[in-house]
Amino acid sequence: MAVLNYTESSRKVEEAIYDRVIPAGEGWMHELEPGQVLRIVDLEGNQAADTLFYHAEDPEDHYSAVATMLGQQNIYLSTGTVLRSESNKGLLKIVADTCGRHDTLGGACSAQSNTVRYAHDTLPMHNCRDTFMLQLSMYDEKYTKRDLAPNINFFMNVPVTPDGGLTFADGVSAPGRYVEMQSIVRTVALISNCPQLNNPCNAYNPTPVRVLIWDK
Amino acid sequence: MNSIWNKTIPAGGKWSGTIGKGKLVKFTALGKGANLSTIMYHANQLTERYNMPDTLKAQHTSHLTKGHVLMSDNGRVLTSIVEDSLGWHDSISGYTSRKETDEKYGITTYQELRNNWLRSGEENFAVELVRNGLGVRDLVPVLNLFSKVFCDKNGDMHYVEDHCYEGATVTLRTEMDTLFIFSNTPNPLDLRNEYSSVPIQIEVFDAEPVKDDDVCVNFRPENKRAFENTWEYHTLLSDSKSVVLK
Numbered sequence: 001m002a003v004l005n006y007t008e009s010s011r012k013v014e015e016a017i018y019d020r021v022i023p024a025g026e027g028w029m030h031e032l033e034p035g036q037v038l039r040i041v042d043l044e045g046n047q048a049a050d051t052l053f054y055h056a057e058d059p060e061d062h063y064s065a066v067a068t069m070l071g072q073q074n075i076y077l078s079t080g081t082v083l084r085s086e087s088n089k090g091l092l093k094i095v096a097d098t099c100g101r102h103d104t105l106g107g108a109c110s111a112q113s114n115t116v117r118y119a120h121d122t123l124p125m126h127n128c129r130d131t132f133m134l135q136l137s138m139y140d141e142k143y144t145k146r147d148l149a150p151n152i153n154f155f156m157n158v159p160v161t162p163d164g165g166l167t168f169a170d171g172v173s174a175p176g177r178y179v180e181m182q183s184i185v186r187t188v189a190l191i192s193n194c195p196q197l198n199n200p201c202n203a204y205n206p207t208p209v210r211v212l213i214w215d216k
Numbered sequence: 217m218n219s220i221w222n223k224t225i226p227a228g229g230k231w232s233g234t235i236g237k238g239k240l241v242k243f244t245a246l247g248k249g250a251n252l253s254t255i256m257y258h259a260n261q262l263t264e265r266y267n268m269p270d271t272l273k274a275q276h277t278s279h280l281t282k283g284h285v286l287m288s289d290n291g292r293v294l295t296s297i298v299e300d301s302l303g304w305h306d307s308i309s310g311y312t313s314r315k316e317t318d319e320k321y322g323i324t325t326y327q328e329l330r331n332n333w334l335r336s337g338e339e340n341f342a343v344e345l346v347r348n349g350l351g352v353r354d355l356v357p358v359l360n361l362f363s364k365v366f367c368d369k370n371g372d373m374h375y376v377e378d379h380c381y382e383g384a385t386v387t388l389r390t391e392m393d394t395l396f397i398f399s400n401t402p403n404p405l406d407l408r409n410e411y412s413s414v415p416i417q418i419e420v421f422d423a424e425p426v427k428d429d430d431v432c433v434n435f436r437p438e439n440k441r442a443f444e445n446t447w448e449y450h451t452l453l454s455d456s457k458s459v460v461l462k
Contacts, residue, residue, distance in 0.1 A: 003370065060351065060352065060353035061352075061353075062353065064310075064355075064357075065268075065269075065357060066308065066309065066310035066357045066358075067310065069308065069373065070309065070310055070373075070404055070405070073372060073373045073405070074370070074371045074372050074373060075308065075367055075371045075373060076371040086352065086353075086355050087352070088313055088315070101371075105268075105269060105272060105273075105278070105308065106269055106272075106273050107267065107268070107269020107270055107273065108269070110270075110289065110291070111291075112289070112290045112291025112292075112445065113267075113270045113273075113274065113287075113289075113291050114291075115291050115441055115445060116270070116274050116287065116291045116438050116441050116442045116445065117273065117274050117438055119441075120441060120444070129289075144263075145263050146263055146353055146354055147353060148289070149355075149356055150267070150268055150269045150356065150357060158273075160278045160367040160371070161278075161367075161369075162366050162367065162368055162369065163366075164277060164278050164279035164304060164366060165276060165277060165278065166272050166273065166276055166277055166278040167276060168273070
């Protein structure tokens with residue numbers, strides 16, 4: 001196991017300007033001003049918060065997993081990681097992280113990928129991509145399925161081995177662990193709190209996450 | 217067997233076009249150190265495209281070689297890798313930008329060098345996406361044929377310089393009508409000082425029908441189900457053969 005990178009935050013919960021719990025299987029889409037800080041808290045541990053970002057002034061410029069990894073020549077996200085857009089603009093920077101590592105290779109579950117990964121009869125099950133699409137449909141008609149690029153899985157551990165394997169390992173998260181990121185530009189955040197019931201990495205029990213926002 | 221079509225993409229070049237289902241698309245590196253950045257879309261439904269995470273997690277792999285399939289975001293197989301002389305193609309390193317190209321190799325211009333100026337993946341893809349009615353919002357992680365990038369146990373990414381030899385080949389079989397967009401530009405993690413792009417030959421052949429013992433169909437149960445989803449699509453569209461989803 002690689003070294004994990006823990007950094008605590010000095011921000012106080014009572015000073016947050018926004019505080020909301022996203023139940024398992026629900027979505028959230030919200031605009032952040034430059035300088036604002038978004039914290040996502042894994043309330044019960046080993047939950048996956050599937051997250052995308054857009055440049056609010058250029059919505060066609062979506063979060064890019066590859067640009068983010070290339071920017072640091074490392075595949076794991078933690079404190080210091082700049083979350084980059086497809087055009088390589090810095091959208092946000094991770095400023096605190098008590099989980100130590102987050103994934104951006106595993107993507108989001110969908111009805112269709114569930115049929116591939118598990119069984120054809122999983123097709124009706126609730127999934128992250130449905131949540132993303134429902135949120136996009138309610139938020140603004142300028143966002144469409146074309147804007148669903150591969151996302152971040154906060155609190156997920158997806159190790160890649162030197163010989164080219166990829167596994168979904170047991171979580172490195174735990175109840176109350178959080179990740180905090182500061183917006184560099186005006187950014188739209190899109191979260192699906194993952195409803196996956198087929199994967200042992202959340203003990204088959206999706207749980208809520210909490211989002212908090214602080215002004216600069 | 218004679219190809220029904222062939223094309224050589226020069227160093228720095230690009231190409232886009234639709235190749236119908238049931239073809240073999242054979243790529244040959246005409247020099248060492250090749251890298252062909254590739255994106256694939258379903259030609260009849262362009263919002264369906266190659267999905268790197270779905271492809272990797274379904275097959276429990278971060279590299280791609282014979283037996284693996286390249287899945288769309290709709291749980292279907294766009295293309296399968298049916299032959300491969302290298303054993304590793306890169307799925308996580310993306311394409312070069314104009315800025316990186318200028319910084320790494322020096323600023324080059326059309327005015328000064330005419331068609332010898334150094335192209336970037338960013339611009340090659342932008343042009344071919346727009347040509348096909350798409351745009352930069354449709355950019356997703358690309359496949360880098362011929363390149364090897366591995367991650368050490370800390371997650372640091374490493375490009376392997378001597379991976380691709382002259383004459384290396386890889387062959388994709390189209391399982392759906394597929395729009396390919398190619399940018400023959402260096403791997404972003406290739407640290408060599410010279411612009412390392414080399415010409416790549418593409419040949420297209422008619423493929424034999426997929427048999428029950430096909431290496432890609434049987435590579436993993438996940439692959440079989442993705443093929444079944446693909447066959448279901450073709451059954452509903454036009455094929456008369458029925459498909460049972462098991």
